[in-house]
Every structure is written in C-alpha cells, then in structure tokens.
Amino acid sequence: MTCFETIQAYGLRSIGIGEKLLPKTDFTLCQQFTLIGSGMIWNLYFGVLALLAGFFLANALALSKSAHSPWARKPAEWFVFVFRGSPLFIQFFLAYETLVLLPRSGIEIFGITLATSWTTKAWAGALFVMFLNTAAYSAEIFYGALRSIPKGDLEAAEAFGITGWQKFARIQWPTMLRLGWPAYTNEAIFLFHATTLVFFSSFPAFGQMGDALYYANYFADKTFNPFVPYPIIAFYFILLTLLVTFVFGRINRRLNRYVPQNQRSRIRLRVALIR
C-alpha cells in the first residue's frame, strides 16, 4: 500500500469511513501518522463544540457568581467549585455511570418515549461533561476579569449616563472579555488536551472509532514501542496548540483594538496542566 492509499483507507477511519480493519502487522510510519491524525477529528469535535457552548454558560455563570443575591450567587459558586474541585476523570466516570442507569427502553413523558441510549455514547455524554467542565473553568476566569474591571471605566460610563443593560453590554462585557482573554486562551488549550481523556476513561470506543490517543495507544500496545506513536500525537497537539493560539490571538487583537499600543494585553502561554 502506498502512503496515498493508506490516507484514502484510514484518513476518516475514526468516524467510520474507509477500511474496516485496522492494520495488524507491518506498521508503517504513514499508517501511524494517518490513523492518529484521523483520531484528531474527535479531539477537535469535543474541543470546539464544548468551547463554543461552554462560552455562553460561562458568561452566565460568571454574572450570577458576581450577583448580590445569594439565590443567584450560591448555585454558581457551587457549580464552579464542584467542577473545578474534582478530577475531570472522575466526572467522566460519574456521568457515564449515571447515564448507564437510565432505563434502556427510554423514558416516557406524556406518552412520548424519549430515547436514552444515545446519552451513553461518547459523542453526546462526554461532550456534555466537557461542556459543563469548561464552563466552570471559564466562568472562574471571567468572574476574575469582571472583578478587575478598572473602577474608573465604570464611573466614566455612569458620568455619560450609560447605565443598566447598556453599561453592561458596552462597557463591562467587552472589558471583561479583554481582560480575561489571555487566561481563556490557555483554558482553550487545556480543554483540547483534556479531550484525550474521553476514550481513556469510561466512554467506550465503538468499532475502534476513537480519538488520537486511542490510536496512539493502539500502536504502542501492538508495537511495544512508545517512541513512535506518542511523539506523533505530541506533534499533532503542538500543531493544534499553535492553531488555537493563532485564532485566539486574532480575537485578542480585535478585543484590544482601542487600547493604546503599550497597554495591550498579550497572550502568554502557560504550561498545560491536568484538570
């Protein structure tokens, strides 16, 4: 098999398109690159969707966390504490075990049967957990940013007669995003790294359709040689990190467009850490 044929056969293997059987012997470098790269589709899927959805929930949580009323504040505080204070790994387990307990045949509400089996699949269940998790982490970032908005900005807004919703939408929210954006960029990178946990914890991969780590692990197990597949997946993740940094950097530049050159906040990459 030439390398081009390998890419045709395995390029979309992780979503079930192409050759059914994974290579069993005579592993070539091309096969490893192709399959691990095809697994990255799942990492991208989890990361992108969880980030997009999580962004909105994070904003809501950050606002309710900074509210005066304890009815709004306490639930948000607890949500953030629970999701930031426990390992993502355990959260995946917990979610999976809960979802498995749902009745197989579906739940009947007002005569309509709601199917439940799809929730135990990784594409839905794991995505939901990642969505809640990233929302909690991002909420903490946005909450911190909300509290560090310069007092002068708010007073200036009030002096101009901008109050209420207008003040929030035109002054507070853009400033919050601008201040929180560098940390949020790091959070996005963490989240992409955390997507490798999905198939490693409880969600099973059906028909050997897994993420990049699933295939890297497959090759490492089969060849007893970790020195090829793991550096390959590392290579892919470095590329992904660069891409995320680039995209978020562009947004950061837009958020900072009215700030004097020397006061713009720059994105500094922090080390990647386990959640």
Add this chain to the structure above:
Amino acid sequence: MFAACADPKSIEGLTWAFCYLTSGKHLDFYWSFLTVLMLLAITAPAALALGFMGATAARSQALPARILGKTYIAMVRGIPDIIFFLFFVIALDQGIEYLKHLAVCPSGAPWPWQGLEFRVCKEAKVPLGSSSAFWHNAYGFALAVVTFAIVFGAFAANVMFGAMQAVPKAQLETAEAYGMSNAQVFRRILVPQMWVYALPGLSNLWMILIKATPLLFLLGVEDIVYYARELGGSKTNSYAYPHRDWRLIYFIGLMIFYLTMTKLSEGVLGRLSARLSQGQATAAGEAMRRAGA
C-alpha cells in the same frame, strides 16, 4: 472479620451494612485511599526538589546547565500530560530492564528490542517473575511516583523559574553591594524571597496534583478508582454480598473525597500565603504591615 459476619446471607439491615462495609475487599479499598495520600506525600516533595533544581539550572551561568534546565521546563508545554504519563511509564520500565539486561544477562543473550517485542532474559525481569505480588505492586507504584515527580517537577520548575525572576533586582544588587558572593546572594536573599512569588503557582499545582491522582488507575496501580469499579459493579448471588450496580454511589464517594481534599487544601494554602506574605515587599505584605501598625 467479625464473628457476626460469618454468614452474610442470613443477616440483614444495619448489621448487613456494617459487615458489608468491613469485608476484606472494602478494607483494601480503604487502604487504597492511603495509597493516594502516600503518592501525594512522596510526589509533592520530590517534584518540588526536581523543580527547584530545574529552575536553578535554567538560570545558571553555565550554558549546558541552562540548556538542560530550559529543555526540562519546555518539555511540558504544548503536549497533553497524559501522553507523558503513558510514555514515561513504558520508557522507564524498558530502560530499567535494558540496564539490568546489560548487567546480568549471559553474554549471548539477544538484543531486547526484537521487531515488535521487548524481551529481556529471565534474570533481568523487573521485578523477577518469581517475586511476590507485593513487589509487583510496589514496582508499579514506584514507577508511577517517579513519573509523577518528573512531570510535576517540570511544572514546578516553570513556576519557580518565574518566581526567581520576580524577586526585585534591587534586593539582589543590594546584597551584592554588601559584598556577598553569588552563592550567598542565592541562599540568603533569593531563595527566602522567592517563595511568596512561587506560592500562587505552587498551590495551583498542588490542586492539580490532587486531581491528577486518578491517573494512577491508568498506570495500572490498584487505586481508589480501581476499587470503586470493582466493588460497585453488580454482584450476583454467588457473591457473599449480592447487590445491584452501585458504582454510581462509589463514584459519588470518590467525588466527595476529592472535593474535601480541595476544600481543606484551600484553607491551608490560604494560611500559608498569609504567613509568607509577612514582611514581604508585595501588596499583600504591605497591607499586613498597615493593618498591624
């Protein structure tokens, strides 16, 4: 282990619950919590030491040491750490067995990396095939500890390197003006002052270390996640204590354990931070001075 629990099928109610929770497997489960705590107790100082060495090397005057230190710090950037965990354990295991292979195998022994397999002679197996299960467990645990220490050492090195840079230059220059040597400046001025700058990063790291402990399960150590899955799975009547699928309850227990650890650590680290800020040239230190005066 109790006389009342001799026949679990005949008891019920509270006695049953008591006997169930004190069964042999459950005692192992409680011990595994100690394994996790032990991992934390060993890894934290080891990672701190490695991090300190890495940070010192990264700002050393000698080029080779600087490159070594910077590489160590840069190693953890951009790559998911779970990959490090998987990689290091296999690489360490094979490395150790290879070294032992060089030392003890008879001279005609084949090269260990044969095609798809890694195989050393019988004498070079670590631990030996004949040794007890305890040694197998201990070896797995030790590999996990070393891996954790290396990975978290790199994180700690990054934090401490930043902290060393953050100590005001004027302080170091003043010390030099008083005639202190480089080593003295490092020992008496830099190191005592860097902790307050390193503490936020290090406490963050501690929280992450707590949350990273379930990875022990991935490394094949029989830790709390392993037992929670074992004990929680539904048991048929052939078991002494049959029950339905209780894994959810066990995992909620684990969740509470981790949340408690986090809450406790937050309290302790908050106090430590207050203590370290005392008399420092930082905003927090200044606030304390004002409050005292």
